[in-house]
Amino acid sequence: MEKGTSTGTGSPEINQPLPVHTGDLESNRASTLRARVRTTLTIREEGESGRSGIHPIPFMRIVFQSSSWASRIVNVLWPVVPVAIAVRYAVPDQNLVIFILAYLAMIPCANLLGFAGNELARKVPHVAGVLTETTLGSLTEVILFIVLITRDNDGHVDYIQVIKAAILGSVLATMLLCLGLCFIAGGFKRHEQNFSEAVSEAGSGLLLTAGLGLAIPTVFKHSLTERLAEVDLQNKAVDISRSTAILLMVAYLIFIYFQTQTHHGIYDAIFVGESANGKHHKNNMKHRLTFTEVVIALAASIALVAIISIILVDKIQFLVEDRHVSDAFVGLILVPLGEKAAEHLTAIDEAYNNQMNFALSHVLGATLQTALFNGPLVVIIGWGLGKPMGLDFEIFDMVVLLLAIITVGNFLRDQKSNYLEGSLCVIVYVAIAVAALYYPNPVHGPAAAAETGAASNVTVDVEHHRF
Structure with missing residues (x-):
């Protein structure tokens, strides 16, 4: 019997193609996998620098020139960075000066981190590049949140409350102020601008989902205020926040998988087409960092952002206690x-x-990175540190967030933008900032106990005079 024939009546011609077909299928799968790996690891033409290793002078020149005129303006603030660090240790009592210098120093450090992320994004496929740039751009926020969560609350500053406000504040600043300024900048020279339905529809839907997810612990806590003891209610709100944080992070990971795996072709077509029609293709290799220089820029910027974040957070107590700035505004x-x-x-x-x-x-x-990942990540970190970090926000903050999401979603619905829509977004953000400036701080710590005791004394006096 010939090899490959299973029975006496079997024909080798009939049975022979089966192993060949299987081999072809496995070969095709292997070829597809190798093609994907090559596509992922191959540097795109826009990311080619024409150099290798480290070249200090071109490195400094490219970093200073950055990726746009706006970034070059920001780089003028680089001398403030060493000054802020020096003043922090030379004259530690100059709280206001230190805060202002650290606040200004954070801008070029974050800009370097964003520029390094942009350079790395040019070297990978388009969709992965956008995600990489967004993630590294948000790293400043994550570092700042981690520095805040490690601080213990005192009688004047509730750092957990500051983090909660910062989570929503970051979403509002990006969604209203930044988007509004984008609409205004684009409307300077054009009657209106168009953008892809795939980008706007997925984004607005996820924004609404994120807003509803963040609202669950807040609604739970404030709807049961009169029915549960304060301590019990707070513990339940924190437990719900931790569960919600995990679910929101899962939603973000599904969104990433959607963009990079199952529907990456749609986004690739959008970004490749726009890149070909815009200025992205005009940049030449002389203005690109090598991969080694990108790693150095990332390491330096992350270290500087961490140092400046610590200095900045140290002075929040001064702002709240001595300058009477509310936690909400900070x-x-x-x-x-x-x-x-x-x-x-x-x-x-x-x-x-x-x-x-x-x-x-x-x-x-x-915006989605903050709402679906960075904010929930801080809740998980707080859980590990034993801190009662939750997603139970102030009613004012949550209502403003949901209304802002609805407003922005309506602006994105028609896939068109103009300077009028941008101006309205900026005006709404300024109105929120004014309200936050006048928002009172919650009373906590020893001050809360003193206020409670004073209130009790007033009640006793009233009762005494009544009878």
Whole structure:
């Protein structure tokens, strides 16, 4: 019997193709896998530098020139960075000066981190590049949140409350202020701008989902205020927040898988087409960092952001206690504007250059990263540190967030933008900032006990005079 024949009546011709077919299928699968690996590991033409290793002078020149005119303006603040660090240790009592210097120093450090992320993004496929740039751009925010969560609350500053406000403040700053300025910048030279339905529809839907997810612990806590003891209610709200945080992070990972695996062709077509029609293809290799230089820039920027974040957080108590700035304003407005400034400028520059899909992807991507990943990540970190970090926000913050998401979703619905819509977004953000400035701090710690005792004495006096 010939090899490959299973029975006496079997024909070798009939049975022979089966192993050949299987081999072809396995070979095709292997070829597809190798092609994907090559595509992932191959540096795109836009990311080629024409150099290798480290070249100090070109490195400094490229970093200073950055990726846009807006980034170059930000780089003028680099001398402030060593000054802020020096003043922090030379004259530690100059609290206001130190805070202002650290606040300004955060901007170029975050800009370097964003630029290094942008350079790395050019070296990988388009969709992965946008995600990489967005993730590294949000790293400043994650570092700042981690520094805040490690601080113990005192009688004047509730750092957990500052983090909660900063989470929503980052979402509002990106979604209203940055998007509004993108619409305005793009509308300077054009009647209106168009952007892809795939980008806007997925983004607005996820924004609404994120808003509803963040609202669950808040609604739970405030709807049961009169029915449960304060301690019991707070513990339940924290437990619900931790579960919600895990679910939101899962939603973000599904979104990443959707963009990079199952539907990456749609986004690749959008970004490749816009890149070909815009200024992205005009950049030449002399203005690109090598992979080694990108790693050095990332390491240096992360270290500087961590140092400046520590200095900045150290002075929050001074702002709240001596300057009487509310926790809500510090978290909702000051912190997000400082750490998001460079990222916002990049998106605005893209909108000005009619790269609206790139700008919108960065705006929505950064917003979703904060709402679905960075914020929930801090809850998980707080859980590990034994801190009662939850997603139970103030009613004012949550209502403002949900209304902002609905407003932005309506602006994105028609896939068109103009300076009027941008102006309205900025005006709404300024109104929120004014309200946050006048928002009172919650009373906590020894002050709360003193206030409670004073209230009890007043009640006793009233009762005494009544009878």
